[in-house]
Amino acid sequence: MLRYLAGRLLRAILTIFLVIAFVFFVLHLSGDPAMMILSADAPPEAIKAFREAWGLDRPVWEQFLAYLFHALQGDFGNSMRDGRPAMQLVLERVPSTLAITVPAFALKLLIGIPAGIYAALHRNSLADRLTMMISVAGFTVPSFVLALVLVLVFSVQLGWLPSAGSDKPTSAILPIVTLGVAGAAILARFTRSAMLEVLGQPYIRAASAKGLQWRKVVVEHALPNAAIPTTTIVGFMVGTLIAGAVVVESVFAWPGIGRLLVSAVSNRDLAVVQAILLLVATTMVTANIIVDFVYGWLDPRLRRGGTRGR
Amino acid sequence: MRALHGIDLEVRRGEALGLVGESGCGKSVTWLAALGLLGSRARVGGAVRLEGRDLVGTPVAELERVRGRHIAMIFQDPSSSLNPVHRIGRQLGEALKLHRGLDGGAAEAEARRLLDRVHIADAQRRLGDYPHELSGGMNQRVMIAMALAGQPDLLVADEPTTALDATVQAQILELLGEIRRDSGMALVLISHDLGVVAENTDRVCVMYAGRIVEDAPIDTVFEAPAHPYTKGLLAALPELDGARRVLTPIAGVVPEPWNLPKGCSFAPRCDRRVDACEAAPPLPTLREADHRVACIRA
Amino acid sequence: MTALLEVSNLSRVYEVRRGAWPFGRQATLHAVDGVSFELPAGRTLGLVGESGCGKTTTAKLVLGLVPVTGGEVRIGGESLPAAGTPSWRALRRRMQMVYQDPLGALDRRLSVGRQVMEPLAIHDIGKPAERLDKALAMLDAVGLAQHHFDRFPHELSGGQRQRIVLARALMLDPQLLVCDEPISALDVSIQAQVVNLLLALQQKLGLAYLFISHDLRMVRQVSHEVAVMYLGRIVEQGDPDRLFATPAHPYTQALVSAIPTHARAKRQRVVLPGEPPNPVDRPAGCAFHPRCRHATTRCRVEAPALRILADGRRAACHNAEQIA
Numbered sequence: 033m034l035r036y037l038a039g040r041l042l043r044a045i046l047t048i049f050l051v052i053a054f055v056f057f058v059l060h061l062s063g064d065p066a067m068m069i070l071s072a073d074a075p076p077e078a079i080k081a082f083r084e085a086w087g088l089d090r091p092v093w094e095q096f097l098a099y100l101f102h103a104l105q106g107d108f109g110n111s112m113r114d115g116r117p118a119m120q121l122v123l124e125r126v127p128s129t130l131a132i133t134v135p136a137f138a139l140k141l142l143i144g145i146p147a148g149i150y151a152a153l154h155r156n157s158l159a160d161r162l163t164m165m166i167s168v169a170g171f172t173v174p175s176f177v178l179a180l181v182l183v184l185v186f187s188v189q190l191g192w193l194p195s196a197g198s199d200k201p202t203s204a205i206l207p208i209v210t211l212g213v214a215g216a217a218i219l220a221r222f223t224r225s226a227m228l229e230v231l232g233q234p235y236i237r238a239a240s241a242k243g244l245q246w247r248k249v250v251v252e253h254a255l256p257n258a259a260i261p262t263t264t265i266v267g268f269m270v271g272t273l274i275a276g277a278v279v280v281e282s283v284f285a286w287p288g289i290g291r292l293l294v295s296a297v298s299n300r301d302l303a304v305v306q307a308i309l310l311l312v313a314t315t316m317v318t319a320n321i322i323v324d325f326v327y328g329w330l331d332p333r334l335r336r337g338g339t340r341g342r
Numbered sequence: 343m344r345a346l347h348g349i350d351l352e353v354r355r356g357e358a359l360g361l362v363g364e365s366g367c368g369k370s371v372t373w374l375a376a377l378g379l380l381g382s383r384a385r386v387g388g389a390v391r392l393e394g395r396d397l398v399g400t401p402v403a404e405l406e407r408v409r410g411r412h413i414a415m416i417f418q419d420p421s422s423s424l425n426p427v428h429r430i431g432r433q434l435g436e437a438l439k440l441h442r443g444l445d446g447g448a449a450e451a452e453a454r455r456l457l458d459r460v461h462i463a464d465a466q467r468r469l470g471d472y473p474h475e476l477s478g479g480m481n482q483r484v485m486i487a488m489a490l491a492g493q494p495d496l497l498v499a500d501e502p503t504t505a506l507d508a509t510v511q512a513q514i515l516e517l518l519g520e521i522r523r524d525s526g527m528a529l530v531l532i533s534h535d536l537g538v539v540a541e542n543t544d545r546v547c548v549m550y551a552g553r554i555v556e557d558a559p560i561d562t563v564f565e566a567p568a569h570p571y572t573k574g575l576l577a578a579l580p581e582l583d584g585a586r587r588v589l590t591p592i593a594g595v596v597p598e599p600w601n602l603p604k605g606c607s608f609a610p611r612c613d614r615r616v617d618a619c620e621a622a623p624p625l626p627t628l629r630e631a632d633h634r635v636a637c638i639r640a
Numbered sequence: 641m642t643a644l645l646e647v648s649n650l651s652r653v654y655e656v657r658r659g660a661w662p663f664g665r666q667a668t669l670h671a672v673d674g675v676s677f678e679l680p681a682g683r684t685l686g687l688v689g690e691s692g693c694g695k696t697t698t699a700k701l702v703l704g705l706v707p708v709t710g711g712e713v714r715i716g717g718e719s720l721p722a723a724g725t726p727s728w729r730a731l732r733r734r735m736q737m738v739y740q741d742p743l744g745a746l747d748r749r750l751s752v753g754r755q756v757m758e759p760l761a762i763h764d765i766g767k768p769a770e771r772l773d774k775a776l777a778m779l780d781a782v783g784l785a786q787h788h789f790d791r792f793p794h795e796l797s798g799g800q801r802q803r804i805v806l807a808r809a810l811m812l813d814p815q816l817l818v819c820d821e822p823i824s825a826l827d828v829s830i831q832a833q834v835v836n837l838l839l840a841l842q843q844k845l846g847l848a849y850l851f852i853s854h855d856l857r858m859v860r861q862v863s864h865e866v867a868v869m870y871l872g873r874i875v876e877q878g879d880p881d882r883l884f885a886t887p888a889h890p891y892t893q894a895l896v897s898a899i900p901t902h903a904r905a906k907r908q909r910v911v912l913p914g915e916p917p918n919p920v921d922r923p924a925g926c927a928f929h930p931r932c933r934h935a936t937t938r939c940r941v942e943a944p945a946l947r948i949l950a951d952g953r954r955a956a957c958h959n960a961e962q963i964a
Contacts, residue, residue: 167389236486238423243410243492246402256427316538329533332472333426364827447684497882507690508854512898516911534828541903543709566904580861582884582899589861591832595797 039259040324044317046163049312055306059090064114065300086112087177099306108302110311111296118303122311126274128198129281129288131274132207139212140219140269148217152231152258153250163220179210179283195245196285205283211277215269222265226258233257260330267323271316275308281323343600345371346575347438347552348388350626353496358522358562359531360539362575364596365547369532372549373498377413411441414489424473430457430484431469437491441487456487460517479510486517496528498535503538536575545632546613548572551597551607554626556636568629568640570612606637614639642717643678644815645702645735650675651710652697658921660820667920671697673872675712676946681815684849686863686880688856688895690916694872695852697751699818702850704728704737715816733763736809740821742801746793752779752804753789758918759811778807782845783837799830803832803837810841810933818850823858835861868892871919874946878953888955890932890963925945926958 065084066074083089083137087098099109108119147167151160186206187195226265230236231254239249280289285291289308296304328334345370352539361369361483374380376397378391392398392412397405402622409415424433434453444452450469460483473481482502487496495529499518499621504513519542522529533539539546541561546563548571549555556569574592578600594611597603601608612619618638626636652672664861672694674845686694702713704723704821713720714735721727739745744913746755756775756876766774778911779788782803793801802822810818819838823831841847853859859866860880866878868889876889887893897910911933917923929935937960946956957963 095550131363234417234419234422235425237374237379238415238417239425241415241417242376242488243406243408243440244436245406253425253428257425260427331427333474364829429693443939507916508856508898509690509894510915512894512900512909512911515900516909535900536828537900537902541900560902577826578829579855580835581895582857582860582901586881589832589836592829593833593834595799595830596827 042122044321047317048310048313050210052100052306052310053096055309056096057301057304058183059302060095064088064176065302068310103310108307112301113299113304116305118301121293121304122307125287125289126290126311128276128286129277129290132204132211132280132286132288133277135204135208136211136215136277137269137273138210140215141266143212143221144216144219147220147260149227149258150223150225151220155228160224164224167220170214172216173219175210175214175279176283178213179206179280182206196283198285199216200288203284203286207277207280207286210280210283219265219269221264223258223262226261227254227263230254230257256330260327261328263323263330266320267326271319272323274315275312294300307333344601344602345552346573347597347602347623348374349549349552349554351547351554351557353528353530355546356522356526356528358531358543359488361530361549362534362536362539362546363531364534364553366596366599367549368552369549370500373415373530373532374499377409377415379409391627410437410494412494413496413498414492415498415500416482416485416489418504419471419505420485420502421476421478421505423485424481425505426473427589428472429469430471430473434469434484434488434497437488439490441483441492445582448511452491453487456490457484459490459521460484460487462487477510478506481512482506482514483517486514486521490521490525493525494527496530497522498532501534502531504534511538518542518589536563536579542557546635548575552599553607553623553636554634555608557626559632562630562633566634568635569608569637570614570639574611612639642714644684644716644849645679645682646697646717647678647702647711648676648710648713648714650698650701650713651711651712652694652701652706668824668918670922671870671919672701673734675869675874676711677867677874677877679816679848679850681848681862682846684842684851686859686866687850687852688854688859688866688868689869690854690895692871692916692919694919695821695869695903698818698869699737699850699852703732703737703818704929705737708722733812734814734955735816735818736812736814738802738805738809738817738819739955740824742798742805742825743773743793743804745918746801748793751789752793752796753782756789756804756808756811759808763770763812765812774811778810779804781810781841782807783833797830798826799833802834806837806841809882810845813845816848816850818852820852821850821854824853824855830856838862856884856896863909868895871916871922873927873956874953874954875957876953878951878955882951883953888949888953888963889926889928889957890934892955893963894931926956934959 066079151163183195186193209230239253281288375386435449438449454465577590609619627633654669658704757771760771867874876892894912926939929939944956
């Protein structure tokens, strides 16, 4: 077990390192922060001084090594804009983002999974077709369009909810719904097809032939098996808790990580962008590890894979 | 699409009946239909009487009490007929709770006894195994143990050995015979293999395209088959001993279920066909007290 | 005269992991372990045994689809070149394979005719018109009509698909067909059609077949010689009639007696205890001894060699004479 964990961890670290490296080089080769921060008509001396101050005059690989060296000590650089530590700036925004992504995640699970199961159990019924139609709409309509529609209806027309900002407790509702609906649609579809696949398996018929009530066949035999493929997509959704709301946060002017990322990118605030992407990569990788363990827990075939079966 | 065209079949208490036919002839569907296992899109007509009680059209709750307890089934692919995520012990326990109301220690003791009954060595350890940790033959033994949990009057074995190797097939058939002798349970053995049926049943129904074409004691079928399809099947099978002879295949292919000929379904492939065969499907008629044939030329 | 196909001391070893991934240790699986046989032109060798006995691996080794670990395959006296080389490709034209599942072996998107002509196109043989003529002639030879040319695999029955696979395999005028369970997926009434076709083609074209099947009756029907495999080795080999009538090896005896037939209902059957062991756990001595009711101390320690018995057949059993 220890060896397995160690291997997993090593792969995770390698993944994160590759993300850091890739982002670092892309960012450093794609534009000059000095121009953005100081504006293009700043005196050449000021630009030169800025570059020296941030180490931008040194070769890229040297900058990268320095960044790595400091990052290993927990120093992820400072924001070029207001000089505060980049990671601190980012972490401050985390609660705000989680305040909409976590409820949205719950919404996805609570709507998507039951809807998918129901649709599968009543295949080709009116309810199934309706669910699938809504689901197709749910993930073909881009989230900013959905957001704008919701704003139009609930803020502009009905005036029930604020259209943007974060000052009122009700401000979170529209962002949460926007995120949740799209995710629920995807999840419903996945759950439905996983369930249909399982319901066609011989052991389902065998369980019925045994005399088990249909309800028990579904709960005890179909659901545990359908949970296995569904885990993949749920795990992916966990991975997007930090950075899955970029568009929605921008539309609703929600002060989360997503908006910070957008402004940091347009300002070439390198350290902040790096810090965000590092955080995103870490969440993704962690979510993946969790999914792997959940797989092992759900599926005994993976738990004790042997040489059985040729 | 119509899969069955009026199946008349009787299984007596303790009898072993064989059901033989090629893929798509309806030999499995017959039993799934009888137990209401075909799903909501299938329409089943006629009557299925179990000790005088009609099962067709009865509420599902009632059928659930018949399944497993009066009529148990085992299937072709044992390894995928067991739920891959539950331990053997749990799946056996489920049947024992359902049919015998056993729980906890009593259920475990009985599960162990059942595994012993189907000759699985080291039953205690096997209860904690998952289906993928057992071979196909072992899984079929578990399926049989699970069927025995309900102490059924009739076991329907749907191609129980088709997915298994020859020597394992022999073991499973031996086991089924042994259990039947001990328990007096009736057996319906569904197979495409006349040999399998011959060794293990007393009477056989030969099915073709959704109908029973011949129904006779096993010796009659081999020694004096009456239907041209039964004759054709026997002529197409090589022997393992004696002089080798050229096989006589049945010409043509089985008709599609949605495209059956108007008259006898076998007529297009039959070498004894006459015009009258194409008029209407032949009715089963008694040749002898225990020998029924659906052929006007037999 | 040298045989068309000579296989000597053929072996194939796989490294596998025993147990769950992080803990398991490497183990060696002898899928095929020192198999030798000869197949003369125009003859049929039947290869029988249960799943995992190595018969399919043997087929793949013969065609060079799987590299050998040891031993040699010779075709018409020439050693089989490494797979993928031009000389192997040239030799492969002379040996074709027929699989169990004809639908899987065919391309669903291509018409029957295109698929039958394909081997000629791949090897760049003949002009398009000649290819067409040959394909039509071949469809006729396997008992299909001209109108099947434009059909697609899913529009045909299982037996017809297997005929197409055969027609395609025969387009390059091979001398050897390796048939791996060619009739197992077919209905009983269709099996005889395909078997009769195989026999007729052999008569007409002088083909040699390596015929792999678990169906002993069909194997006897088509074979001039039969080899029985158990855990990667040939345990008995000889004339089919004699071998199945009076099997010498205890495993062959069990295999023969396991076949359900109407005639046997009255006879006592040898039911083997247990199941074929995992090839990774090949028992010491004679691999069959744990399931053999005739096993002696010698069987537990010394693996029997395949040796010629008095009646000319070969068997790998220390006690073949005593138990016959």
